[in-house]
Amino acid sequence: MIGFIGLSHLGLNYSLATAARGFDVLAYDADPALTARCSAGEFPIEEPGFAELFAQHRGRIRYSSAAAELSACDLVFYSLDVRTNERNESDLGPLSALVDATAPHLAGGSVAVVLSQVAPGYMRNLCRRLRSRSAAAFYYQVETLIFGRAVERAMEPERFIVGAADPAVALPPQLNRWHEAFGCPVLVMRFESAELAKIAINCFLVSSVATTNTLAELCERIGADWEEIAPALRLDKRIGPHAYLGPGLGIAGGNLERDLVTVQALAAQHGTDAAVVAAWQSNSRYRRDWALRQVHAHVLSQNPKPRLAFWGLAYKQDTHSVKNSPAVALAESLGAFEKIAYDPQVKSLSRCVPNLSIAASALDACTNADALIIMTPWREFRGVDPAILRRALRGDVIIDPFRLLDRTACVASGFAPHQLGC
Amino acid sequence: MVQRLQTIAAPPARVVLFGSSGFIASALARALAREKIEHRAISSREIDLLRPASVKQIQAELRPDDALVVTSALTPDKGRDVSTLMKNLQMAQHLAEALQGSACAHLIYISSDAVYGSRETLIRESSALEPRDLYGLMHVAREQIIAATAERTSIPVCIVRPCAIYGAGDTHNSYGPNRFLRAAMRERKITLFGAGDETRDHVYIEDVAHLLILCLKHRCAGTINAASGAAVPFRAVASIITDLVGDDVEVEHVPASGAVTHRHFDVTERIRVFPDFTPTPLAEGIAESLRRLTEPQRD
Numbered sequence: 194m195i196g197f198i199g200l201s202h203l204g205l206n207y208s209l210a211t212a213a214r215g216f217d218v219l220a221y222d223a224d225p226a227l228t229a230r231c232s233a234g235e236f237p238i239e240e241p242g243f244a245e246l247f248a249q250h251r252g253r254i255r256y257s258s259a260a261a262e263l264s265a266c267d268l269v270f271y272s273l274d275v276r277t278n279e280r281n282e283s284d285l286g287p288l289s290a291l292v293d294a295t296a297p298h299l300a301g302g303s304v305a306v307v308l309s310q311v312a313p314g315y316m317r318n319l320c321r322r323l324r325s326r327s328a329a330a331f332y333y334q335v336e337t338l339i340f341g342r343a344v345e346r347a348m349e350p351e352r353f354i355v356g357a358a359d360p361a362v363a364l365p366p367q368l369n370r371w372h373e374a375f376g377c378p379v380l381v382m383r384f385e386s387a388e389l390a391k392i393a394i395n396c397f398l399v400s401s402v403a404t405t406n407t408l409a410e411l412c413e414r415i416g417a418d419w420e421e422i423a424p425a426l427r428l429d430k431r432i433g434p435h436a437y438l439g440p441g442l443g444i445a446g447g448n449l450e451r452d453l454v455t456v457q458a459l460a461a462q463h464g465t466d467a468a469v470v471a472a473w474q475s476n477s478r479y480r481r482d483w484a485l486r487q488v489h490a491h492v493l494s495q496n497p498k499p500r501l502a503f504w505g506l507a508y509k510q511d512t513h514s515v516k517n518s519p520a521v522a523l524a525e526s527l528g529a530f531e532k533i534a535y536d537p538q539v540k541s542l543s544r545c546v547p548n549l550s551i552a553a554s555a556l557d558a559c560t561n562a563d564a565l566i567i568m569t570p571w572r573e574f575r576g577v578d579p580a581i582l583r584r585a586l587r588g589d590v591i592i593d594p595f596r597l598l599d600r601t602a603c604v605a606s607g608f609a610p611h612q613l614g615c
Numbered sequence: 616m617v618q619r620l621q622t623i624a625a626p627p628a629r630v631v632l633f634g635s636s637g638f639i640a641s642a643l644a645r646a647l648a649r650e651k652i653e654h655r656a657i658s659s660r661e662i663d664l665l666r667p668a669s670v671k672q673i674q675a676e677l678r679p680d681d682a683l684v685v686t687s688a689l690t691p692d693k694g695r696d697v698s699t700l701m702k703n704l705q706m707a708q709h710l711a712e713a714l715q716g717s718a719c720a721h722l723i724y725i726s727s728d729a730v731y732g733s734r735e736t737l738i739r740e741s742s743a744l745e746p747r748d749l750y751g752l753m754h755v756a757r758e759q760i761i762a763a764t765a766e767r768t769s770i771p772v773c774i775v776r777p778c779a780i781y782g783a784g785d786t787h788n789s790y791g792p793n794r795f796l797r798a799a800m801r802e803r804k805i806t807l808f809g810a811g812d813e814t815r816d817h818v819y820i821e822d823v824a825h826l827l828i829l830c831l832k833h834r835c836a837g838t839i840n841a842a843s844g845a846a847v848p849f850r851a852v853a854s855i856i857t858d859l860v861g862d863d864v865e866v867e868h869v870p871a872s873g874a875v876t877h878r879h880f881d882v883t884e885r886i887r888v889f890p891d892f893t894p895t896p897l898a899e900g901i902a903e904s905l906r907r908l909t910e911p912q913r914d
Contacts, residue, residue: 475741482883489886494893526887 194219195371196266198295199273199288200227200256202238202343203308203336207272210347212253213246214374219266220256223294228256239513239538242344263298268367269329271307281450282458283312292319296327304365305329306355308336310391310448312455316384320358330365332357333384335391340446341511352378356387395452396470399444401437403476409440409614410480419614420596440613442484442519442568442594443477445508450474450517481519484566485526487592487611492564493530501527502562502586503534504555505569506542513538520568524549533558537571556585563588570595579606616740616884617837620771624832627682627721630654633664633710634687638785639725639777639823643684646824652831659687664706673713682721682831685710685761691750692787700749707757711764721834722770723827724761726754728778728840728878739881740776740838773830775823777841778880781900782820783907792817792852792901796908799860809871811850816842816880819900829889843894844882855898859905 197208200222208220222228227237232255234247247254263269273291275283288309299305305327307316316333323331333356338346353372355364360381364372372379382390409419423438432438444450453470460467492499508518515521521542524532528547535558540551552558555574559565559582567574575597582591583606591603594613603610630647634640635656647654655676659665662672664687677683687706689699714722731738732745746752758774765772781792788794795805823841830839850866857864885892895903 479737479739479881479883482887485886485890486883489890489893493890497891527890529890 194266196221196263196269197272198222198263198269199271199291199309200224200231201272201274202240202340203274203338204270204272205231205236205238206240206243206338206343206347207270207308207336208254209243209246209250210344211371211374212250213348214371216253216371216374218254219262220254221258221260221263221295222256223258223260223291225258228258231256238343239511240343241341241511246344246348260295260298263295264300266303267300268304268306268371269295269299270334271305271309273309275310275451277447277451281447281454283310283451283455285311285315289319292323293326296323296329299327299329301328303329304332304368306332306334306368308334310336310451311388313385313388313392313459316356316388317358320384332364332368333387335387335394337391337394340514341509348375350375350377352380354387354390355379355381356384357381358384392452392455395449396456398437399449399453399473399477400469402441402444403473405438405440406443406476406480406613410483412614417615440594441480443479443481444473445481445517445519446512446514447516450477481522482526483613484519484523484568484592484594488523488527488564488566491590491592491609491611492588496563496588498530499563499588500531500533500561502552502558502565503532503549504536504558504565504567504574505571506534506536506539507569507571510569510571515539515542518568521546523566523568533560533562536569537573556581559585561585561587564590564592566592567595567597570597574598579603579608583607617773617835617839617888619833619888620836621832621834624829626650626652627831627834628653628680629678630682630684630831631676631719632656633662633683633685634659634725636660637686638780638782638787638820639827640684640686641784642782642820642824643686643827646821646828650828652828664709665702667709669709670713670716673710674717677713677717677719679718679720681719682723682834683719684723684725684827684831686725688725688753688757690787691748695749697749700753703753704756704760707760711760714764714768714770718768719770721773721831722761722765723773723775723830723835724758726758726774726776727751728776728842728880730755730758730776733876733878736877737879737881738840738842740840740884771834771836773835774838775827775830775841776838777823778816778818778843778878780820780823780841781817781904783904784820791815791849792856792897792904795853795856796860796901796905799856799864800905800908803861803863804865804867805853805856806867806869807849807853808869809875810868811853811866812848812875814846814848814877814879816844816846816878817852817897817900818843819895819897819903821903822894822900826885826889826892829892833888835888839885839888840880840882842880842882842885843897844880844885845894845897846877846879847897852897852901855901856905859902 195216196219197204212218335354412419426432427434506520524546532549533552535552535555579602591608591610596612635658644656729751730744785793
């Protein structure tokens, strides 16, 4: 039996993927209301393929809030997502409390793997702290789930990065069996390296995002087109076909931002140069406001009381998360103006955005609007016929950072599209 | 970086304006009069911030519900030396001392883009403060003095950093629209360094005044740049002026002494705080300046 402790986004996806790989799974959370909902097939997350996978493998997964049941597991994963505050700093308190509460229930000879997003140093300290209180051997494993692609990433990982107190010691057999079920390379390293490896991955992603956005903006000014340049970069072996080369509105979602803040804290503590991180953050903030500058230049400077249609509120497609969402930031900056938003998954916002109403459909949001602003690249927005929009929109401005609409068709329908990278 | 403490615009009870004979203060006084906002413009002849006696004079003048706008400074044309720096700091010292014993509701300090260095390609409010001369250093120091005083006295402070300002009534003759306009009108000649490729952001004086009015009405706190957001080459400025003044104006090119530099401003912060504020396009602002400059001659 394999246990998962903590059923936030990370735990729900990994526990289901483990069941789908043929293991019997005990999915534990201290919240009985949550485990009852999960048992009934009602989950607090939206991920493509999740519901289907659950329907196929629900016989192998059991949701429980009884910590004592964890003693039946020879392998458990701590899978609670670590939340961040408004400064993107991790709050490791809930994870530590969860470990403290459940570690005494783990059986002798069992293995505990922390999947949660921890900072370098956390695991070594944890092991020191638990030495006399838990019979389990602790490991760390880097998680690289992506909101909106979590099921795919959990089922088909590129590799496992495992942190161990002593990487020279062979991994325990129950952990090896779990790894083998996924058939991907396993890299074992000391705790500190694994903890920093996760941050390193995210730093490289951010550097790609920042570089892409910096050069895409230049394209906008000098008449180049980033879409023509990106394929050349993808064919370069040093950059690669899967590099983050799509211009966007900066980094969002919280995870990447968290790791940048962690690097800055470590650099400050140890006296290393992390000025580039501040530059990435600055670039991200600047890029996030691209749409605001476009709205000001093309709408507000000509129309003092515009009605603005928003497509998308989530920070990216295939998620309901609005953490650090550029769409929400834009809506807040445009507080005084009338805004009608449509998002396939976000139907309300936890904090009040003045003069924002939610439309029932994408087209409803456009009715009599002076401009359409497409802030999340949902699939259903891609390729919408501008001729249909022409009948709904009052104005002719379309702000389409992700180039979801065909530029030529937009122009043919009398729109002035404003897109990133060209 | 800057926030509205007053979400809905409301004029302050009274605006006290220091440095009233200067370019910015004069424009602001006109704008306040247009807006029918009570104001009291005080020049250095009335209260000389260089004198210790100014402390008591300011205290006697200020009311608790006043908004104070400080534009007073000895500008680089009055001196770029240490003595001028120290005089400017002395003015800030007296102001700070006065504020310790006399509250006001809001303080706006007019600083300068001279506080920024020349390394960044796009200057924003969060850009590093790297003054290249004593004038820039003076504003950095005065910003700090005023911010520290405001913190002790709980007065909300807004620091406004204008870039190169142009418009009728400018008392300086810096390289740019004002000098070009005067030279075109008087000498029928504009002199450019090199090809005039260097780009700068020129903000219209009336836009600065408008921005200050918005900061006053919303009781803004924080730091905001007063820039147009559209940097243009000096040759483009010259071209606008020759179009306006006449084809007979010669554009002369003289060798440039240093490397070509550029100075752009990211105005996102201003857009976020005042989304309904749109700066005057350069050509329009220069045409308006020309009209104002020539009007008295017609009279």
